[in-house]
Amino acid sequence: MKTKKAISKFLIHSIILLWIMIALVPVFWALSTALKTQEHVMDYPPQLIPRPVTFENFRSVIVDIPIVRYLKNSLIVALGSVAVSLSISAFTAYGFARFNFPGKEVLFFLMMLSMMLPGLTNLIVLYIAASKLKLLDTYTILVIIYAGYNIPFSTWLLRGFVESLPTELDDAGMIDGCTRWGVFIHVILPLMVPGLSAAGVIAFIVSWNEFIVATTFTNTDAMRTLQVGLRFFQGAYYIDWGRLMAASIIATIPALLFFFILQRGLIAGLTKGAVK
Amino acid sequence: MDETISRERRKIPIKYWVSIFPHWREYLWIAPALLIVFLLSIIPSLYTISISFHNWSLLAAKKPFVGLDNYIYMIRDSGLWNGLRLSMLYLVMIVPVILFLGFIMALFLNQKIRFRGTYRALFLLPWVLSMVVVGLNLRWIFDEQTGLINYLLNFLGIKSMPWFSSSYLAFIVLGIAQIWRLAPFAMVIILAGLQSIPEEIIDAAKVDGAGNWQSFWSITLPLVKPVLLVLIIILSLSTFNMVDLIFVMTAGGPGTSTKLVSYFMYEQGFIFLKFGYAAAIAMVLFIVNIILTVFYIRLITTSNQP
Numbered sequence: 404m405k406t407k408k409a410i411s412k413f414l415i416h417s418i419i420l421l422w423i424m425i426a427l428v429p430v431f432w433a434l435s436t437a438l439k440t441q442e443h444v445m446d447y448p449p450q451l452i453p454r455p456v457t458f459e460n461f462r463s464v465i466v467d468i469p470i471v472r473y474l475k476n477s478l479i480v481a482l483g484s485v486a487v488s489l490s491i492s493a494f495t496a497y498g499f500a501r502f503n504f505p506g507k508e509v510l511f512f513l514m515m516l517s518m519m520l521p522g523l524t525n526l527i528v529l530y531i532a533a534s535k536l537k538l539l540d541t542y543t544i545l546v547i548i549y550a551g552y553n554i555p556f557s558t559w560l561l562r563g564f565v566e567s568l569p570t571e572l573d574d575a576g577m578i579d580g581c582t583r584w585g586v587f588i589h590v591i592l593p594l595m596v597p598g599l600s601a602a603g604v605i606a607f608i609v610s611w612n613e614f615i616v617a618t619t620f621t622n623t624d625a626m627r628t629l630q631v632g633l634r635f636f637q638g639a640y641y642i643d644w645g646r647l648m649a650a651s652i653i654a655t656i657p658a659l660l661f662f663f664i665l666q667r668g669l670i671a672g673l674t675k676g677a678v679k
Numbered sequence: 680m681d682e683t684i685s686r687e688r689r690k691i692p693i694k695y696w697v698s699i700f701p702h703w704r705e706y707l708w709i710a711p712a713l714l715i716v717f718l719l720s721i722i723p724s725l726y727t728i729s730i731s732f733h734n735w736s737l738l739a740a741k742k743p744f745v746g747l748d749n750y751i752y753m754i755r756d757s758g759l760w761n762g763l764r765l766s767m768l769y770l771v772m773i774v775p776v777i778l779f780l781g782f783i784m785a786l787f788l789n790q791k792i793r794f795r796g797t798y799r800a801l802f803l804l805p806w807v808l809s810m811v812v813v814g815l816n817l818r819w820i821f822d823e824q825t826g827l828i829n830y831l832l833n834f835l836g837i838k839s840m841p842w843f844s845s846s847y848l849a850f851i852v853l854g855i856a857q858i859w860r861l862a863p864f865a866m867v868i869i870l871a872g873l874q875s876i877p878e879e880i881i882d883a884a885k886v887d888g889a890g891n892w893q894s895f896w897s898i899t900l901p902l903v904k905p906v907l908l909v910l911i912i913i914l915s916l917s918t919f920n921m922v923d924l925i926f927v928m929t930a931g932g933p934g935t936s937t938k939l940v941s942y943f944m945y946e947q948g949f950i951f952l953k954f955g956y957a958a959a960i961a962m963v964l965f966i967v968n969i970i971l972t973v974f975y976i977r978l979i980t981t982s983n984q985p
Contacts, residue, residue: 415790416794419798422787423801426802426859427801428820429813429817429819429820429859430805430808436819447825449830491711494708495708495712497708502708503705504705504706510709512976513713514712515976516973516976519972519975520720520965523920523944523961524724524920524965525719525720527723527954527957527961528724528726528727530949551716551718551719551720555716558712612808612809612810614809614810614811614923614926615922615923615926615945630810630811644819644822647819648816651816655807658807662804662807663800666803670867673864673867674871
């Protein structure tokens with residue numbers, strides 16, 4: 404009985420591991436390509452493990468093309484939109500969670516609707532508005548649009564979070580002489596940190612990875628984000644796969660770091676959208 | 680005299696507003712977020728309708744009203760019908776595969792085993808990659824000359840496949856990219872659905888003599904059905920609005936074989952700069968989106984009782 408159980412456990416583990424390995428082949432291949440020397444990238448049959456290993460592709464990507472500038476642009480835009488969307492959705496979530504007022508659920512429904520309605524169909528009007536307001540090719544327009552993407556989702560996530568905190572906390576704060584705003588800032592906000600970090604990671608990954616808005620609303624090389632830079636890095640006739648894969652790995656690392664540090668909260672946030 | 684009247688006028692409205700608007704403080708909390716939602720989502724949606732009735736090109740000074748011309752042109756344009764057909768085909772291709780793979784992975788991870796959290800994180804990794812990175816990675820392993828996939832095929836004695844120059848194969852590779860990225864996402868969602876099923880129910884069924892298979896069909900599956908429906912809607916929404924992956928992988932080609940309706944709209948608007956026409960196509964997409972979204976919100980707000 405015991406050995407049978409051990410065997411089935413072993414089988415489950417090996418199937419899962421095999422599956423993960425197959426699923427990660429493209430990632431492994433990208434890494435392997437990025438670590439090859441120029442002449443070995445196109446080898447046939449291909450080398451699975453690069454020999455010799457070289458960091459030349461990473462070095463040349465960082466030195467020769469403006470990837471550092473792209474990185475900086477992406478960071479500014481992503482962190483900016485995280486800051487804007489978290490600071491607004493925190494008190495909005497508090498408002499929705501703690502107060503009753505006419506039309507509350509209708510307004511909340513409108514927010515959810517705008518969360519689900521993807522940006523694609525709105526792109527035309529936003530583009531016209533941005534060009535009228537001279538906001539094309541600026542950080543501001545990207546931060547605003549990404550904040551618009553993220554605020555409804557963060558508010559939704561945080562509303563549930565605030566609702567799970569007992570209202571006695573608020574009452575106690577008010578008895579101690581705090582205003583509503585004081586209660587929010589001093590009592591509730593510190594307790595919201597786990598929810599805020601989950602919402603923050605999701606917002607960061609969404610903004611960091613976004614491509615269509617970034618490529619449509621910027622047109623000079625100086626303003627390109629990393630995703631857009633990657634896209635334009637391919638030449639018209641010849642693709643330098645070694646350097647391209649090195650650049651794509653660099654573009655993935657920040658999102659990956661946040662993901663692994665905060666994956667529990669992130670998964671809780673993701674599943675909230677589908678499971679009640 | 681005049682002054683007192685104007686003062687009165689000013690006073691009364693404020694009092695009046697406060698009296699019918701006793702909740703203004705509460706509204707103040709949610710006002711900034713609502714303002715952003717209105718400015719970035721609701722007003723643009725409405726304004727798109729107006730643009731779709733004009734011959735609107737960004738560079739032209741005049742943007743004449745043309746009535747239904749854009750819509751009439753659109754209905755006669757084979758690009759629209761091709762795009763809609765491809766989007767539907769794409770959905771029919773990816774949804775069953777994603778749900779099937781996601782479900783099997785979730786069943787494995789729902790066992791009581793060690794390293795479950797680590798496995799789940801590793802599975803979810805492709806979801807963290809951006810669409811651009813996904814597209815580039817898959818373009819490289821499916822490369823027709825030196826790609827890994829063709830090498831493996833040759834190794835097994837199969838001829839190299841023209842992955843990006845054949846219309847069917849390009850469409851399939853585009854599907855594989857989305858499956859690769861979204862099957863793990865489906866797994867996480869289904870797993871959460873499975874974990875929300877109380878163990879007692881399944882234990883009770885086992886006590887009543889139900890086998891593993893039987894309890895799966897008659898208990899597990901019905902209980903996660905709402906989750907599967909939600910997933911189908913999320914997948915449909917992302918397919919009907921997918922531009923980035925096409926942009927990076929095929930640019931709609933070869934020919935028009937991967938020009939889904941979303942890409943067709945983007946191309947008319949931002950490559951050919953025909954904003955009026957693109958707005959008309961956007962209205963079609965918009966209606967599809969609204970229907971899907973209303974279903975979605977219904978599902979997640981009323982699925983309290985399974």
